[in-house]
Amino acid sequence: xxxxxxxxxxxxxxxxxxxxxxxxxxxxxxxxxxxxxxxxxxxxxxxxxxxxxxxxxxxxxxxxxxxxxxxxxxxxxxxxxxxxxxxxxxxxxxxxxxxxxxxxxxxxxxxxxxxxxxxxxxxxxxxxxxxxxxxxxxxxxxxxxxxxxxxxxxxxxxxxxxxxxxxxxxxxxxxxxxxxxxxxxxxxxxxxxxxxxxxxxxxxxxxxxxxxxxxxxxxxxxxxxxxxxxxxxxxxxxxxxxxxxxxxxxxxxxxxxxxxxxxxxxxxxxxxxxxxxxxxxxxxxxxxxxxxxxxxxxxxxxxxxxxxxxxxxxxxxxxxxxxxxxxxxxxxxxxxxxxxxxxxxxxxxxxxxxxxxxxxxxxxxxxxxxxxxxxx
Numbered sequence: 001x002x003x004x005x006x007x008x009x010x011x012x013x014x015x016x017x018x019x020x021x022x023x024x025x026x027x028x029x030x031x032x033x034x035x036x037x038x039x040x041x042x043x044x045x046x047x048x049x050x051x052x053x054x055x056x057x058x059x060x061x062x063x064x065x066x067x068x069x070x071x072x073x074x075x076x077x078x079x080x081x082x083x084x085x086x087x088x089x090x091x092x093x094x095x096x097x098x099x100x101x102x103x104x105x106x107x108x109x110x111x112x113x114x115x116x117x118x119x120x121x122x123x124x125x126x127x128x129x130x131x132x133x134x135x136x137x138x139x140x141x142x143x144x145x146x147x148x149x150x151x152x153x154x155x156x157x158x159x160x161x162x163x164x165x166x167x168x169x170x171x172x173x174x175x176x177x178x179x180x181x182x183x184x185x186x187x188x189x190x191x192x193x194x195x196x197x198x199x200x201x202x203x204x205x206x207x208x209x210x211x212x213x214x215x216x217x218x219x220x221x222x223x224x225x226x227x228x229x230x231x232x233x234x235x236x237x238x239x240x241x242x243x244x245x246x247x248x249x250x251x252x253x254x255x256x257x258x259x260x261x262x263x264x265x266x267x268x269x270x271x272x273x274x275x276x277x278x279x280x281x282x283x284x285x286x287x288x289x290x291x292x293x294x295x296x297x298x299x300x301x302x303x304x305x306x307x308x309x310x311x312x313x314x315x316x317x318x319x320x321x322x323x324x325x326x327x328x329x330x331x332x333x334x335x336x337x338x339x340x341x342x343x344x345x346x347x348x349x350x351x352x353x354x355x356x357x358x359x360x361x362x363x364x365x366x367x368x369x370x371x372x373x374x375x376x
Contacts, residue, residue: 030052030053033052034049034052037049040059040061043061044061044062045059045060045061045062046059046060047059048060048065048186048188050188050190051067051110051186051188053276053278054109054110054188054189054276055069055106055107055109055110055265056068056069056106056107056109056110056112056178057069058110058112058186058188064179064180065112065179065180065185065186066112066177066178066179066180067107067110067112067177067178067179067180067186068107068175068176068177068178069103069106069107069175069176069178070103070173070174070175070176071099071102071103071106071173071174071175072099072102072120072171072172072173072174073095073098073099073102073171073172073173073208073211074208074209074211074212075211075212075215076095076098076206076208076211076240077092077095077169077170077171077172078166078169078211078215079211079214079215079218079225079236079239079240080092080094080095080240081168081169081170082215082218082224082225082236083225083236083237083239083240084134086224086225086226086236087225087226087234087236087237089236089237089240090133090134090137091137091237091240092134092135092137092138092141093137093138093140093141093144093242094141094240094241094242095138095141095172095240095242096137096138096139096140096141096142096145096172097141097142097144097145097242097243098172098207098208098242098243099119099142099145099172099173099174099208100117100142100145100146100149100174100245101145101149101207101208101242101243101244101245102207102208102243102267103117103174103175103176104117104145104149104151104176104245104247105243105245105246105247105265105267105318105319106265107176107178107247108178108246108247108250108263108265109187109263109264109265110186110187110188110263111180111181111184111185111186111187111250111254111260111263112178112179112180112186113150113178113179113180113181113247113250113251113254114149114150114151114176114177114178114247115151115152115176115177115178115179116151116152116153116154116176116177117146117149117151117152117153117154117174117175117176118153118154118155118156118157118174118175118176119142119153119155119156119157119158119172119173119174120156120157120158120171120172120173120174120175121138121156121157121158121170121171121172122157122158122159122160122161122164122165122170122171122173123158123159123160123161123165123167123169123170123171124160124161124162124163124164124165124166124167124168124169125160125162125167125168126160127167128167128168128169128170138170138172141242145245148245148247148248149245149247150247150248150251151176151247156174181251181254181255184254187260187261187262187263189261189262189277189278189279190261191259191261192261192262192277192279192281192322192348193261193348194281194348194349194350195324195325195347195348196261196262196322196323196324196325196347196348197322197323197324197325197326197327197328197331197344197346197347197348198274198283198285198320198321198322198328198344198345198346198347198348199320199321199322199323199328199331199332199335199342199343199344199345200285200287200288200289200317200319200320200342200343200345201244201246201249201317201318201319201320201321201335201340201341201342202244202289202290202316202317202318202340202341202342203243203244203266203289203292203314203316203317203318203319204241204242204243204244204292204318205238205239205241205292205294205295206239206241206294206295206298206313206314207243207244207267207314207318208243208267209267209268209313209314210298210312210313211239213298213302213312213313214239214298217298217301217302218235218236220301221235221301224236225239229293229294229297230293230297231293233293235294235297238292238293238294239294241292241294243318244318244319244340246265246318246319246340248338249319249321249334249335249338249340250263252334252337252338253321253331253334256330256334258323258327258330258331258334259323259324259327260321260322260323260331261322261323261324262277262320262321262322263319263320263321263322264276264319264320264322265318265319266314266317266318266319266320267314269311269312269369270309270310270311270312270313270314270315270317271285271310271311271315271317271355271357271364272311272355272364272368272369273320274320274355275353275354275355275364275366275369276369279353280351280352280353281348281349281350281351281353282348282349282350282351282352282353282354282355282356283346283347283348283349283354283355283356284346284347284348284349284356284358285345285346285355285356285357285358285359286345286346286347286358286359287343287344287345287346287359288315288316288317288345288357288359288360289316289317289341289343289345290316291315291316292316295309295313295314295315295316298313299313299315306360306361306362307362307364310357310360310362311364311368317345320345321335322348325347328344329344332344352365352366353365353366353369354366
């Protein structure tokens, strides 16, 4: 086991997050999940098993194509509690927003637009709700995120789980159902081809990935979450900037009939996610968005080199849109019209499955991507 006091490329693993183990577990779950696909036929539906491995599961029911996803925030809510205690900042609205964004940004990767989002708020003790200002902020953030996503908040579950969840904390997760826009096929990489352009849409910071590492770093800093970044802003404050929702962008691209061939939500695994399609293609990146201050600080404090940083954190890239040759500028203009920062970052080429990131001199090979379907 790596020494958590020795930061570097293994820093994220030392924070207790081992993707190799997690992905092996997902592969086991996939085997069992596939055996249940036929059950949908009894209801007049059909499972699109080709979507297994994508961020959302796609299925047909009657004349509609629907998508379903379940996702959790992870440990960022713990950071929110610590920031509230140490800095007096109530940012539970931000982590609620983060959770909805994590759910919805996965759902839209298959081209579906969100219909209903449900919440899962698990506490270690019902005493958590005695902090009424935290609860009010949580509800406000969740509701606002649903509105921004164009989704109905359908309900959810709020169990108290003493002994399973820390009595001081809350676990945030949820699920969503979405539908393909009328006349649109699910986006599963079937049309991805050499010559396609890759547009990168900027992130706002940490988003929903890397919180375990961020908390580990906070424990090492002399002033913890109050540590000032180079700009003077408190580390804990910047850490909790809410994620960006990209649902309106996907809807606008569908409405404009943009020839999108793939979407990638850049979260865990960083730019490795760019080669998520199971295809022998090379993804050449020639430009990158600016790195948010909080992510540059995390990479520096973890002593990550560029290879590790860009395959662990999003490093400024929140969402990738793959689109037909010559249409990248249209995607950028639509994104900017919605208030997003975006740029044509690269292209798809013939070649082995790899990501070539020219601005940082890094190549990610197929063998480095031990991703498996999001089934567990």
